[in-house]
Amino acid sequence: MRELSLHILDIAENSVSAKAKNITIEIVEDTKADLLKLSVQDDGRGMDSEMLVKVVDPFVTSRTTRKVGLGIPLLKAAAEECNGSFEITSRIGEGTKLIVQFQYSHIDRMPLGDYTTTMLHLLIANPQVHWMFLYRYNDHSFNFNDEPIKAELGGMSMSEPLILNWIREMLESGIADAQNNSKAGHVSKTQ
Numbered sequence: 001m002r003e004l005s006l007h008i009l010d011i012a013e014n015s016v017s018a019k020a021k022n023i024t025i026e027i028v029e030d031t032k033a034d035l036l037k038l039s040v041q042d043d044g045r046g047m048d049s050e051m052l053v054k055v056v057d058p059f060v061t062s063r064t065t066r067k068v069g070l071g072i073p074l075l076k077a078a079a080e081e082c083n084g085s086f087e088i089t090s091r092i093g094e095g096t097k098l099i100v101q102f103q104y105s106h107i108d109r110m111p112l113g114d115y116t117t118t119m120l121h122l123l124i125a126n127p128q129v130h131w132m133f134l135y136r137y138n139d140h141s142f143n144f145n146d147e148p149i150k151a152e153l154g155g156m157s158m159s160e161p162l163i164l165n166w167i168r169e170m171l172e173s174g175i176a177d178a179q180n181n182s183k184a185g186h187v188s189k190t191q
Contacts, residue, residue: 003113004038009121010071011040011098016126018044020095023122024132027115029104029179032138036084036102036109043095052090075100082106116171119144123167124159135175140182142174 008025015023020042028037047055058073076086083103090096102109119133123146133144149158149167158167 003111004036005113005115005118007071007075007100008038008040008115009118011075012118012122014071015040015042015044015096016122016129018042018046018096020044020129022130022132024134025119025122026134026136027112028136029112030136030138031104034104036104036112037099038101039097039099041095041097046092046094046096047090048092052088055088056086072098078102078110082109116168116175119171120164120168124164127158133171135178137175137179138182140178142178144171144174 008027012023012025023040023042026037026039026041028035030037056073056076072088079086079100079102083106084101085099086101087099088096119131122129123131127150131144131146135142135144146158153163156163158164
Protein backbone atom coordinates (compact mmCIF):
# COMPACT_ATOMS: atom_id res chain seq x y z
CA MET A 1 0.00 0.00 0.00
CA ARG A 2 1.43 3.31 -1.08
CA GLU A 3 -0.99 5.63 0.71
CA LEU A 4 -2.03 5.80 4.35
CA SER A 5 -5.69 6.14 3.36
CA LEU A 6 -5.52 2.57 2.00
CA HIS A 7 -4.17 1.37 5.36
CA ILE A 8 -7.08 3.16 7.06
CA LEU A 9 -9.47 1.39 4.68
CA ASP A 10 -7.90 -2.00 5.44
CA ILE A 11 -8.03 -1.51 9.21
CA ALA A 12 -11.61 -0.18 9.13
CA GLU A 13 -12.66 -3.19 7.03
CA ASN A 14 -11.08 -5.42 9.71
CA SER A 15 -13.29 -3.61 12.24
CA VAL A 16 -16.36 -4.27 10.09
CA SER A 17 -15.38 -7.95 9.85
CA ALA A 18 -15.13 -7.98 13.66
CA LYS A 19 -18.85 -7.01 13.75
CA ALA A 20 -18.24 -3.47 15.01
CA LYS A 21 -21.35 -1.29 15.21
CA ASN A 22 -19.41 1.94 15.91
CA ILE A 23 -16.12 2.87 14.26
CA THR A 24 -14.19 6.10 14.80
CA ILE A 25 -11.39 7.13 12.45
CA GLU A 26 -9.13 9.97 13.50
CA ILE A 27 -6.47 11.78 11.48
CA VAL A 28 -4.28 14.40 13.16
CA GLU A 29 -1.85 16.49 11.14
CA ASP A 30 0.18 18.45 13.69
CA THR A 31 2.83 20.28 11.70
CA LYS A 32 3.91 22.25 14.79
CA ALA A 33 4.82 19.04 16.63
CA ASP A 34 5.99 17.36 13.37
CA LEU A 35 3.47 14.56 13.97
CA LEU A 36 0.96 12.65 11.88
CA LYS A 37 -1.35 10.44 13.94
CA LEU A 38 -3.92 7.97 12.66
CA SER A 39 -6.26 5.95 14.82
CA VAL A 40 -9.13 3.53 14.27
CA GLN A 41 -11.29 2.49 17.21
CA ASP A 42 -14.16 0.02 17.13
CA ASP A 43 -16.57 -1.82 19.42
CA GLY A 44 -16.22 -5.15 17.61
CA ARG A 45 -15.41 -8.63 18.92
CA GLY A 46 -11.94 -7.66 20.09
CA MET A 47 -8.93 -9.95 20.38
CA ASP A 48 -7.37 -11.90 23.20
CA SER A 49 -3.77 -11.21 24.25
CA GLU A 50 -2.43 -14.11 22.18
CA MET A 51 -4.01 -12.85 18.95
CA LEU A 52 -2.96 -9.29 19.78
CA VAL A 53 0.67 -10.41 19.74
CA LYS A 54 0.18 -12.35 16.50
CA VAL A 55 -1.59 -9.51 14.64
CA VAL A 56 1.72 -7.83 13.79
CA ASP A 57 3.02 -11.05 12.21
CA PRO A 58 2.62 -10.85 8.41
CA PHE A 59 1.97 -14.59 8.24
CA VAL A 60 -1.09 -14.52 10.51
CA THR A 61 -4.58 -13.38 9.56
CA SER A 62 -8.10 -13.99 10.79
CA ARG A 63 -9.46 -13.57 7.27
CA THR A 64 -10.50 -16.58 5.26
CA THR A 65 -9.89 -14.93 1.87
CA ARG A 66 -6.11 -14.97 2.08
CA LYS A 67 -3.37 -16.78 3.97
CA VAL A 68 -1.36 -13.76 5.18
CA GLY A 69 -2.31 -10.43 6.76
CA LEU A 70 0.15 -7.81 5.54
CA GLY A 71 -1.79 -4.61 6.33
CA ILE A 72 -1.01 -4.14 10.02
CA PRO A 73 2.61 -5.41 9.89
CA LEU A 74 3.37 -3.13 6.92
CA LEU A 75 1.80 -0.13 8.66
CA LYS A 76 3.76 -0.82 11.85
CA ALA A 77 7.03 -1.09 9.90
CA ALA A 78 6.28 2.10 7.94
CA ALA A 79 5.62 4.06 11.15
CA GLU A 80 8.74 2.78 12.88
CA GLU A 81 10.86 3.60 9.81
CA CYS A 82 9.58 7.20 9.99
CA ASN A 83 10.53 7.83 13.65
CA GLY A 84 6.98 6.93 14.67
CA SER A 85 5.18 4.39 16.78
CA PHE A 86 2.50 1.74 16.61
CA GLU A 87 0.11 0.68 19.35
CA ILE A 88 -2.82 -1.70 19.33
CA THR A 89 -5.05 -2.50 22.28
CA SER A 90 -8.02 -4.84 22.37
CA ARG A 91 -10.38 -6.59 24.74
CA ILE A 92 -12.68 -9.49 23.92
CA GLY A 93 -16.24 -8.23 23.57
CA GLU A 94 -15.23 -4.56 23.86
CA GLY A 95 -13.32 -3.79 20.66
CA THR A 96 -9.96 -2.70 19.36
CA LYS A 97 -8.06 0.55 19.08
CA LEU A 98 -5.08 1.04 16.80
CA ILE A 99 -2.91 4.18 16.97
CA VAL A 100 -0.06 4.82 14.58
CA GLN A 101 2.19 7.90 14.54
CA PHE A 102 4.70 9.18 12.02
CA GLN A 103 7.21 12.01 11.98
CA TYR A 104 5.21 14.36 9.76
CA SER A 105 8.21 15.70 7.82
CA HIS A 106 10.03 12.37 7.42
CA ILE A 107 11.15 11.95 3.83
CA ASP A 108 9.99 8.31 3.72
CA ARG A 109 6.51 8.91 5.17
CA MET A 110 3.96 7.80 2.62
CA PRO A 111 1.31 10.37 1.67
CA LEU A 112 -2.09 10.39 3.32
CA GLY A 113 -3.78 9.87 -0.03
CA ASP A 114 -7.48 10.34 -0.74
CA TYR A 115 -9.05 9.82 2.67
CA THR A 116 -12.30 11.47 1.54
CA THR A 117 -12.85 8.65 -0.95
CA THR A 118 -11.84 6.13 1.73
CA MET A 119 -14.52 7.51 4.07
CA LEU A 120 -17.13 7.53 1.29
CA HIS A 121 -16.32 3.91 0.43
CA LEU A 122 -16.70 2.86 4.07
CA LEU A 123 -19.99 4.77 4.49
CA ILE A 124 -21.59 3.31 1.36
CA ALA A 125 -20.28 -0.24 1.70
CA ASN A 126 -21.22 -0.50 5.39
CA PRO A 127 -24.41 1.48 6.10
CA GLN A 128 -25.10 -0.69 9.17
CA VAL A 129 -22.08 0.86 10.94
CA HIS A 130 -22.13 4.17 12.80
CA TRP A 131 -19.14 6.08 11.39
CA MET A 132 -17.32 8.96 13.08
CA PHE A 133 -14.50 10.75 11.28
CA LEU A 134 -12.38 13.19 13.26
CA TYR A 135 -9.84 15.32 11.42
CA ARG A 136 -7.51 17.83 13.05
CA TYR A 137 -4.97 20.09 11.42
CA ASN A 138 -2.87 21.77 14.11
CA ASP A 139 -5.40 23.56 16.36
CA HIS A 140 -8.46 23.29 14.10
CA SER A 141 -10.74 20.35 13.56
CA PHE A 142 -13.61 18.90 11.58
CA ASN A 143 -15.86 16.18 13.00
CA PHE A 144 -18.13 14.06 10.82
CA ASN A 145 -20.87 11.87 12.30
CA ASP A 146 -23.06 9.88 9.91
CA GLU A 147 -25.98 9.36 12.34
CA PRO A 148 -27.69 12.75 11.73
CA ILE A 149 -27.35 12.21 7.97
CA LYS A 150 -28.86 8.72 8.15
CA ALA A 151 -31.72 10.05 10.31
CA GLU A 152 -32.41 12.86 7.82
CA LEU A 153 -32.36 10.45 4.88
CA GLY A 154 -34.92 8.21 6.57
CA GLY A 155 -33.70 4.98 5.00
CA MET A 156 -32.74 6.44 1.61
CA SER A 157 -29.44 5.05 0.34
CA MET A 158 -26.34 7.21 0.76
CA SER A 159 -25.16 5.85 -2.58
CA GLU A 160 -27.67 8.03 -4.46
CA PRO A 161 -25.54 10.32 -6.67
CA LEU A 162 -26.88 13.60 -5.23
CA ILE A 163 -26.43 12.41 -1.65
CA LEU A 164 -23.01 10.96 -2.38
CA ASN A 165 -21.86 14.25 -3.92
CA TRP A 166 -23.27 16.21 -0.98
CA ILE A 167 -21.42 14.02 1.54
CA ARG A 168 -18.19 14.25 -0.49
CA GLU A 169 -18.51 18.04 -0.57
CA MET A 170 -19.17 18.12 3.20
CA LEU A 171 -16.06 16.04 3.91
CA GLU A 172 -13.83 17.96 1.49
CA SER A 173 -14.95 21.40 2.65
CA GLY A 174 -14.73 20.46 6.36
CA ILE A 175 -11.18 19.20 5.94
CA ALA A 176 -10.19 22.20 3.80
CA ASP A 177 -11.72 24.61 6.35
CA ALA A 178 -9.73 23.01 9.18
CA GLN A 179 -6.53 23.29 7.15
CA ASN A 180 -7.18 26.84 5.95
CA ASN A 181 -8.44 28.12 9.32
CA SER A 182 -5.39 26.69 11.04
CA LYS A 183 -3.12 28.49 8.61
CA ALA A 184 -5.11 31.72 9.01
CA GLY A 185 -5.68 31.35 12.78
CA HIS A 186 -9.50 31.03 12.77
CA VAL A 187 -11.81 28.93 14.97
CA SER A 188 -12.58 25.23 14.49
CA LYS A 189 -15.54 23.85 12.56
CA THR A 190 -17.63 20.88 13.60
CA GLN A 191 -20.27 19.12 11.45
